[in-house]
Amino acid sequence: MFTRIDHLVIAVPSVPDAITTYTNLGFRIYPGGDHLGLGTHCAISFHDDQYLELVALRDPAEHRAAAAHSAVADAGLEEFIARGGGIRAIVLATDDLAAEVTAMRGRGVEVSDPETVERVLPNGHRLRSLVAVPTGLPLQFVQHLDDLETRQAQVPQRAPHPNGVLEFDRIYVAGANLDDMVARYHRALGGEEPQRLPGIIIMANMAMWTFGQSQIVLAEPSADGPTRSALTYRGEGPFQVIHKTKQIHETGAFLTSHGITPAAGGRRSTGEMAIVVGAADALGCNQGFVGPES
Numbered sequence: 280m281f282t283r284i285d286h287l288v289i290a291v292p293s294v295p296d297a298i299t300t301y302t303n304l305g306f307r308i309y310p311g312g313d314h315l316g317l318g319t320h321c322a323i324s325f326h327d328d329q330y331l332e333l334v335a336l337r338d339p340a341e342h343r344a345a346a347a348h349s350a351v352a353d354a355g356l357e358e359f360i361a362r363g364g365g366i367r368a369i370v371l372a373t374d375d376l377a378a379e380v381t382a383m384r385g386r387g388v389e390v391s392d393p394e395t396v397e398r399v400l401p402n403g404h405r406l407r408s409l410v411a412v413p414t415g416l417p418l419q420f421v422q423h424l425d426d427l428e429t430r431q432a433q434v435p436q437r438a439p440h441p442n443g444v445l446e447f448d449r450i451y452v453a454g455a456n457l458d459d460m461v462a463r464y465h466r467a468l469g470g471e472e473p474q475r476l477p478g479i480i481i482m483a484n485m486a487m488w489t490f491g492q493s494q495i496v497l498a499e500p501s502a503d504g505p506t507r508s509a510l511t512y513r514g515e516g517p518f519q520v521i522h523k524t525k526q527i528h529e530t531g532a533f534l535t536s537h538g539i540t541p542a543a544g545g546r547r548s549t550g551e552m553a554i555v556v557g558a559a560d561a562l563g564c565n566q567g568f569v570g571p572e573s
Contacts, residue, residue, distance in 0.1 A: 305442025318342025
């Protein structure tokens with residue numbers, strides 16, 4: 280079974296520029312090296328056992344050649360970046376990817392065979408994983424071949440970040456028809472039917488899967504608001520990640536001190552406050568933060 284949301288792939292035009300932007304947002308972020316044979320490279324911001332991976336094209340010709348025969352190479356990446364970038368994939372971790380692929384195919388999901396992916400770090404060390412990609416969904420599935428301690432060692436520092444971020448809270452996916460989205464994602468993710476609930480802050484009807492401490496949330500607009508705006512602008516797909524923080528006022532103060540004015544997201548039923556940095560300031564996707572006020 281899928282054990283957690285492992286990381287988010289965020290497609291960006293330039294890795295150096297992305298490092299500058301996300302450092303300004305308060306993340307500890309570092310060059311992550313090259314994806315061997317895929318024509319891409321990345322920057323990494325590690326939480327604890329989760330991370331952000333900001334991916335850009337390193338060699339477009341190599342990328343196109345790889346995409347011609349590999350689902351992992353992502354044939355649509357170049358066009359996606361040209362249209363503004365943003366969250367390209369939500370990546371779920373498993374300890375047995377071959378078994379998950381077999382189970383998904385049994386549920387009628389078209390999914391690639393597991394492929395070995397190697398990332399060559401700036402220091403020359405290589406990290407290896409098995410990756411499978413379903414057709415038509417912004418998901419990937421990973422089985423790491425290196426232990427967590429080895430993977431954490433790729434960055435000098437991880438969470439808590441200067442902005443107070445600790446881990447993922449929720450990743451939101453916009454779509455026009457919630458029932459249709461639930462049917463498609465349920466075949467891929469398995470498990471029980473997702474919980475349905477209203478989204479007051481994002482103005483949407485929602486369905487939610489929980490993996491560990493984090494959720495994937497499908498959202499159909501219920502009124503004008505963030506979900507409808509994202510759907511109108513980019514169509515169906517992930518548009519917002521919310522991170523858990525130590526203390527929301529400290530997060531807001533950090534952002535303001537770096538020239539970023541977050542929008543007030545609102546108060547949850549738990550009493551926690553949420554704030555959001557819009558896609559224009561975060562390279563194509565909303566970066567949200569939630570936490571206690573004190």
